[in-house]
Amino acid sequence: MKEDRRLPHKRDGLQFLTSKTAFVIFIVLSYALGYFSAYYNRQPPQQPPSTAEVRTVKSTNSQGCSIDNFRVTTRCGDLVPPELIRRTVIDRIFNGTSPYSDFPPPHAAKYLRPKRIKGWGSYGAVFENLIRQVKPRTIVEIGSFLGASAIHMANLTRRLGMEETQILCVDDFRGWPGFRDRFKDVALVNGDVLLMYQFMQNVVSSEYSGSILPVPFSTGSALEKMCEWGVTADLVEIDAGHDFNSAWADINRAVRILRPGGVIFGHDYFTAADNRGVRRAVNLFAEINRLKVKTDGQHWVIDSVKLT
């Protein structure tokens, strides 16, 4: 889900800081309007609504558009100890059998390239910086595509002596509509692009299948379930959809599976996609939770996350 890579990256220095507060207010207002209309649309159709009724809907929301409405407070399940996380994911998602056993299946083998790795910003210094800082036992990556950054992180953790570290890669492994325009060599088999198999093939070729597991579902459903199961991470990387709504949902869901004091970071803080959707989402999240956003190359970083 990296649909906006064609768009140019641009920095505009500190300019955005000055207008940040106005920006946050704008986002909150537009969101509140969205909520009101969604709330209104869910009402069962009784009589054709008159304009008077439309007006009363707004006044029934006594909370107004307070920033508190954006807080997510759902509690996750009891923590799974780090050494049981790989087993838990294999049991819950793969019916107890590693997805790498007997891989690749004969019907898919002929479509796979031995190693077809392509990523964007996958080798930035931020990965080594954060892995050294956090010494993560569990890393969750949201948006993995062909596995370039996951494989890079597995290499780093091994090189830095963290043999036990597990990297869970959440991705629906479908790319995005039309991604094959730029990846013509990725096979299309009855409408399926086999991206998960190619990702796994890349992991196997790099000899990291003991460290990296795919979690092949949409980011929303996967993060909800991981929270429910108590699967948590010390380091979470967000690099899926780059529009505001996707980034906002991913950050708010992912932070729930972050251990207290963990670090969340993500790519494309400077991308122009969706009027800088990633940055707007990150900044709003930081503002609401009184956290500080740092940058490292093209990445944003929020460390020592502790939600109130």
Ligand SMILES: *[C@@H]1O[C@H](CO)[C@@H](O)[C@H](O)[C@H]1NC(C)=O
């Ligand atoms: C899941 O595993 C159990 C026991 O290992 C097996 O009996 C069952 O057939 C498996 N289910 C599927 C859908 O593969």
Ligand SMILES: *[C@@H]1O[C@H](CO)[C@@H](O)[C@H](O)[C@H]1NC(C)=O
């Ligand atoms: C990490 O990658 C480098 C460069 O590709 C390679 O030489 C090295 O063997 C890898 N290290 C590990 C531990 O996989």
